[in-house]
Amino acid sequence: VAVTTLPTAPIEGQKTGTSGLRKKTDVFMGENYLANWVQSLFSTLGEDLKGSTMVLGGDGRYFNKEAAQVILKLAAGNGVAKVLVGQNAILATPAASAVIRTKKAFGGLIMSASHNPGGPKEDWGIKFNYTGGEPAPESITDQIFGYTQSVTELKMAEFDDVDLTTIGTTELDGFTVEVIDPVEDYLALLSKVFDMDLIKGLLSREDFKMKFDAMHAVTGAYAKPIFVDALGASEDSVVNNVPAEDFNGGHPDPNLTYAKELVATMFGEDAPAFGAASDGDGDRNMILGDNFFITPSDSVAMIAANAEAIPYFAEGIKGLARSMPTSGALDRVAKDMGVPFFETPTGWKFFGNLMDAEKCSICGEESFGTGADHVREKDGIWAVLAWLSIIAYKNKDVPDGGELVTVKDIAMEHWAKYGRNFFSRYDYENCASEDAAKMVDHLKEVIANSPPGTMIGDYEVAVADDFCYTDPIDGSVASGQGLRFVFADGSRMIFRLSGTGSSGATIRLYIEQYSDDVSTHGMDAQDGLAKLIATALETSKLQEFTGRDGPTVIT
Numbered sequence: 001v002a003v004t005t006l007p008t009a010p011i012e013g014q015k016t017g018t019s020g021l022r023k024k025t026d027v028f029m030g031e032n033y034l035a036n037w038v039q040s041l042f043s044t045l046g047e048d049l050k051g052s053t054m055v056l057g058g059d060g061r062y063f064n065k066e067a068a069q070v071i072l073k074l075a076a077g078n079g080v081a082k083v084l085v086g087q088n089a090i091l092a093t094p095a096a097s098a099v100i101r102t103k104k105a106f107g108g109l110i111m112s113a114s115h116n117p118g119g120p121k122e123d124w125g126i127k128f129n130y131t132g133g134e135p136a137p138e139s140i141t142d143q144i145f146g147y148t149q150s151v152t153e154l155k156m157a158e159f160d161d162v163d164l165t166t167i168g169t170t171e172l173d174g175f176t177v178e179v180i181d182p183v184e185d186y187l188a189l190l191s192k193v194f195d196m197d198l199i200k201g202l203l204s205r206e207d208f209k210m211k212f213d214a215m216h217a218v219t220g221a222y223a224k225p226i227f228v229d230a231l232g233a234s235e236d237s238v239v240n241n242v243p244a245e246d247f248n249g250g251h252p253d254p255n256l257t258y259a260k261e262l263v264a265t266m267f268g269e270d271a272p273a274f275g276a277a278s279d280g281d282g283d284r285n286m287i288l289g290d291n292f293f294i295t296p297s298d299s300v301a302m303i304a305a306n307a308e309a310i311p312y313f314a315e316g317i318k319g320l321a322r323s324m325p326t327s328g329a330l331d332r333v334a335k336d337m338g339v340p341f342f343e344t345p346t347g348w349k350f351f352g353n354l355m356d357a358e359k360c361s362i363c364g365e366e367s368f369g370t371g372a373d374h375v376r377e378k379d380g381i382w383a384v385l386a387w388l389s390i391i392a393y394k395n396k397d398v399p400d401g402g403e404l405v406t407v408k409d410i411a412m413e414h415w416a417k418y419g420r421n422f423f424s425r426y427d428y429e430n431c432a433s434e435d436a437a438k439m440v441d442h443l444k445e446v447i448a449n450s451p452p453g454t455m456i457g458d459y460e461v462a463v464a465d466d467f468c469y470t471d472p473i474d475g476s477v478a479s480g481q482g483l484r485f486v487f488a489d490g491s492r493m494i495f496r497l498s499g500t501g502s503s504g505a506t507i508r509l510y511i512e513q514y515s516d517d518v519s520t521h522g523m524d525a526q527d528g529l530a531k532l533i534a535t536a537l538e539t540s541k542l543q544e545f546t547g548r549d550g551p552t553v554i555t
């Protein structure tokens with residue numbers, strides 16, 4: 001293909017956050033904004049890129065189709081030999097990871113701002129996943145940022161837009177675009193991980209109904225093929241399952257605030273036995289039972305504790321990992337199993353090294369991210385199938401119409417054995433950046449004056465610090481990963497600024513408290529945590545600094 005070198009100039013602020021580069025859509029649509037970043041990525045990859053196969057897909061949001069064409073031209077211009085593109089530029093994040101691994105591609109680009117709303121006035125985003133299907137490590141994202149500050153040329157191939165609506169191959173002179181089924185490789189992989197017949201058996205029971213809410217986002221493309229066609233769930237088991245460019249005006253974030261419709265169904269009368277939702281790009285999940293919510297920190301612990309229901313783990317669990325703000329429920333399971341355990345910073349990119357080194361089988365984040373080492377991304381549908389497997393396994397011997405072991409029963413049983421880590425996260429979205437910075441400075445001062453033994457309210461400090469992680473595999477260091485107060489009784493309060501927003505600052509406050517007293521286990525988390533939350537607000541002066549009376553989202 002003919003390649004033209006187009007002049008460009010660096011654009012400020014193209015630094016990736018927790019998960020790729022996210023900005024307002026109109027920023028990305030500005031002249032060369034997207035092209036500069038993609039060129040910088042390709043420059044970072046350098047000679048390794050020449051003759052390679054890359055994967056391209058996204059969550060179906062507004063601007064993805066146009067962006068895909070720009071990326072294809074830059075890929076060809078920079079020497080990529082072949083790009084595998086999901087049909088209509090669709091690939092859920094875990095599916096992209098699966099395709100990179102299955103097809104042994106060099107890497108992949110995912111066009112998504114995940115759970116952030118989409119549309120011309122909302123957010124757009126892009127991220128790069130490497131050869132193992134894992135989000136690019138900071139060593140790569142730092143280099144990309146470096147190139148964005150000096151980029152002067154775009155290497156663009158010249159060809160007409162490629163048809164991405166039909167599965168098949170387009171051969172251009174020395175460059176191939178193959179449009180693939182976005183579900184196939186992913187479903188094939190999941191079918192090897194799970195006992196699909198076990199799940200089918202559950203879904204065919206008269207006394208078991210489920211609701212999966214795709215929130216008008218990318219899992220809409222996967223829900224019917226997987227739950228209905230492959231597993232035999234009834235058609236009405238999947239809702240909002242047509243991906244829309246603007247997610248139907250919603251916020252495709254599966255939590256108690258934004259997944260309103262599903263929450264109303266699951267907390268209503270005659271609720272189904274199981275409910276779940278996924279986010280914009282299909283890597284998050286929310287798990288609900290009949291009038292019952294499973295907090296994500298518990299979900300990962302419960303999946304790990306019940307891994308015998310999943311054939312993929314038949315050979316045992318290599319290790320378990322969670323992000324720092326995620327509750328310690330998983331730690332207790334790891335201890336009980338006697339397997340290695342790791343605490344990483346927020347963001348999935350830190351789990352990849354552990355998995356490649358065979359030190360981690362299952363991991364999770366409090367932010368509705370759960371996954372395993374079958375791919376290198378968190379995986380919403382995997383989590384749903386994991387829960388369906390566990391429910392099916394627990395009910396193997398219960399006759400249809402008998403006393404079904406419920407999601408709530410599974411949780412209560414888990415807490416009775418391990419104790420309960422009460423957990424809640426408060427988000428203060430879109431605060432003024434200066435206000436958030438002042439609060440952080442104040443907290444750093446409090447930390448400096450809080451050696452072990454200091455009393456903060458009724459709590460005795462065990463450790464107060466700014467979390468810093470040294471990767472046990474490659475020794476790389478990530479500092480400034482969250483201000484944490486760990487108390488002598490094991491309870492914690494943690495403060496972080498979000499790294500996925502597109503404007504302003506979002507403050508996240510994470511609160512955790514452990515109880516092995518069974519009589520408290522039925523309590524609402526907000527009641528169980530009220531005192532510690534009050535202490536956190538007082539210590540941080542959050543309300544004073546931000547002028548906010550309350551959080552915008554509580555999970």
Ligand code: VG1
Pocket residue numbers: 018019113114115116279283284323346347348365366367369497498499500501508
């Ligand atoms: C948030 C979550 C983090 C998650 C990240 C990407 O990051 O807290 O746990 O890995 O989003 O998820 P932050 O920096 O805003 O707290 V997704 O589904 O948006 O790719």
Ligand code: CO
Pocket residue numbers: 093114115279280281282283284
């Ligand atoms: Co996501």
